Amino acid sequence: MKPTGKALQVRKTTQPAVRPSIGLALGGGGARGLAHMLMLEVFDELGLKPAVIAGTSVGAVFGAAYASGLSARLIRAHTEETLSQRFEIVRQLLSARAEPMLRILNILPVRAALLKPEAVLEYLLPTKVARDFAGLQIPLKVVTTDFYAQEQVVVSDGPLRPALAASIALPALFTPVTIGGRLLMDGGLVNPLPFDLIAGEVDITVAIDVSGASMGPGKHPQPSAFTALMSSSQILQRSIVREKLKARQPDIYIDVEVDEFYVLDFHRFKRVLAAAAPAKEHLKRQLARVLASQTAEALPAIVPGEPPEPSPPPKRRLPRLKRLSRAGKT
């Protein structure tokens, strides 16, 4: 990862002290995606606003909330409340282990047993989330998958909720969503980490990967059939991201080390957030460093390939950052 490479390139072509534009890609990964809230907090704490957000699945949902103008803190409070108290039924549905297996095996009447993702979103989303893409303060690209054409469909205008519903519509749990005559499903099937959608539009691309974390080899129990099935789709998404990163990289890549395996473990809220705390600090350091090198006028040249950490930034950069931080909040 060379977060400074592009930064230097940009500095040559733009005016000094002009703030670089940041594109934020929030990946899919079920319950691990709760970690996105911490990453959004980083933007608030640094007083930064992404110029564009791309999101897949759970990343699209949190991206939409943030793009609607809600602060990360508010999103977190709402999510915590929703998942821990208010919607016991939804929570149970989301964490039910045995039932989806029966659906998969076609034992239950199939269509009736599936959740409608629009309905679930209606319950879960804060009411202040925009109804339409046009109402967003930050442009948003929502990644979905066309089931029949087997290709990526990026939704960036029109009603917001159907797009989000499609993006989270993991087969076997949710019904697919039809938009514009296309049958759409979870965007993670084609693009679990959509930084490529915004790379051309911004100076700095930030990608938050929640597709998985290794639990390493060792003594693990044999997974149950249902766990194996649900997790295997996660392993595939992880594999897609891995292969993708071989060909293209974002400027800042954050691999959120949450080894929660189950896609549906939304009730393990606190554990996910605790596990993602180091990733938050990592993102904060990376962003601060890239911005400092972009905005300060007389920085010492950075040799390409120089390790980004741990040397502390020169003192004169700090006032600049503080000023930015304040400016961003107004």
Added chain:
Amino acid sequence: MSASGPRIGLALGGGSARGFAHVLMLEAFDELGIEPGIIAGTSMGAICGAAYAAGLSGTELRGELLAIFGKRRHFLKRLTGKLGSGLSNLWSLRSPSVLDNVTLFEMLLPEAMRCGFDALRIPFVAVAADFYAMEQVVLDKGPLIPALAASSALPSLARPVVLDGRVLIDGGYVNPVPYDVIMDRADITVAVDVTGDTKRRRGAKAPGTLEAVTGATQLLFHSVTREKLRSVAPHVFIRPEVGGFAALDYFKVREIFAAAEPAKEVLKRKIAQRLTTMN
């Protein structure tokens, strides 16, 4: 193939029953009189590749598969004839995943394949996925059958296989077409992708849960291969037209063979071209 000729690396991908198409690709090598210098396989590709590496010709493998899957009746007979007390090992409903691949393969695979990797005529590697580490494991030593069982342990159908303390599942989950693991050991890399065509026919109704899940899984396999092709590509990439078959269409073995015929000719032509341009 003379030892001085270019070394061909053959990668056979995963695709369950669709992987029967690999038989024709192996026949193509037989007909060209060329032997791959190394073979890599995932899932059904590992089974077919290992059979070839063990010395079975493409035609012999065709015969084996027809004997097993050619008639439903024969399949059951073969299975029950060998079962005896093995039944409870094979189908264990108490265990979360029903099928034990190791037991199944011990019953069904030909004698020549009951050996170690080191006894194979052609160097061979099988790809499996470490379930908990979410990463690729390349298997190239020890007994062959457990490795093949791991490489094709499709989650929820077959029980994961524990090897060296790792819980292993179907290699398709990390590397559906494993050409990249042998590229540095071959002059020409040939990859066969049997996950089928990417387009799906639109039905009158919305897809049922089972169709949605299998379709989504297929899509994920494709996405992995698509992304991999962006960074590194094999010299020859073949995709037999087996998309019309479901993963579990094992008893359509003849139809799958027929569907793969055109790809066999394409493969022969492409390899011949490669060899001419290299000479």
